[in-house]
């Protein structure tokens with residue numbers, strides 16, 4: 233067997249990643265940076281966003297931060313324009329920002345349902361719209377590229393206590409496919425794919441565990457974590473790097489014939 237290795241290169245590419253001050257977004261940013269990409273970190277968490285930029289720079293990468301609420305169209309216009317101005321292009325947009333709400337249907341307030349749709353679905357819709365406008369031929373960046381949307385295993389199947397979240401992530405799955413088909417048929421050179429992570433212990437992952445307890449669906453967060461682990465064929469909880477490596481593949485030129493795909497990274501959970 234050959235011992236030659238293939239490294240995925242992102243040299244010369246510029247990636248904008250929403251909600252990347254922490255969690256999966258920050259891990260994706262660091263992974264793409266190590267592969268050579270220039271990174272625009274955007275988030276509503278400004279201090280944390282700037283410290284993630286510092287970490288990337290200290291590791292020898294190039295990055296900057298812009299404050300960005302993904303539900304604001306004016307913010308999207310500003311961050312896409314500013315990224316192209318600062319870094320000279322835009323090749324990858326990762327719609328990662330998201331929130332979760334854990335509650336039974338009968339206890340979910342309509343305002344909470346609308347809030348999760350606003351951030352998780354409208355945020356991704358605006359990301360698709362403004363990434364497309366910037367990246368398509370004749371746009372301010374104009375050289376096509378890759379858009380990646382963070383859905384979830386909860387966008388593929390139902391979970392008790394996660395009705396609003398499941399609805400929002402199912403929306404992300406089909407927005408992805410519609411955009412993939414449209415941008416391909418218009419010959420924009422823009423691929424669009426979704427990633428569907430299983431449970432990953434970020435701030436969100438940990439708060440989901442407690443959410444099941446608060447919703448009256450489990451006695452303790454530890455019990456929920458054990459149940460997730462038991463129901464995962466590979467027998468362990470995933471790590472942020474599992475998701476970041478999938479994003480690296482989809483962002484890179486190693487996936488030129490992949491569009492409209494749902495990449496499930498869940499240790500086999502949804503295969504059962």
Ligand SMILES: NC(=O)c1ccc[n+]([C@@H]2O[C@H](COP(=O)([O-])OP(=O)(O)OC[C@H]3O[C@@H](n4cnc5c(N)ncnc54)[C@H](O)[C@@H]3O)[C@@H](O)[C@H]2O)c1
Nearest residue numbers: 251255256301302328329330384429431432434435436437
């Ligand atoms: N962690 C998991 O188990 C898991 C599983 C499946 C899918 N996901 C998805 O992955 C993505 C990242 O999740 P995470 O685990 O890193 O969560 P996280 O809570 O650690 O990070 C989410 C980030 O999004 C930002 N954000 C929230 N609202 C925003 C807004 N309106 N505008 C801009 N930024 C905003 C937050 O400030 C935060 O930095 C989310 O879309 C989430 O639904 C996570």
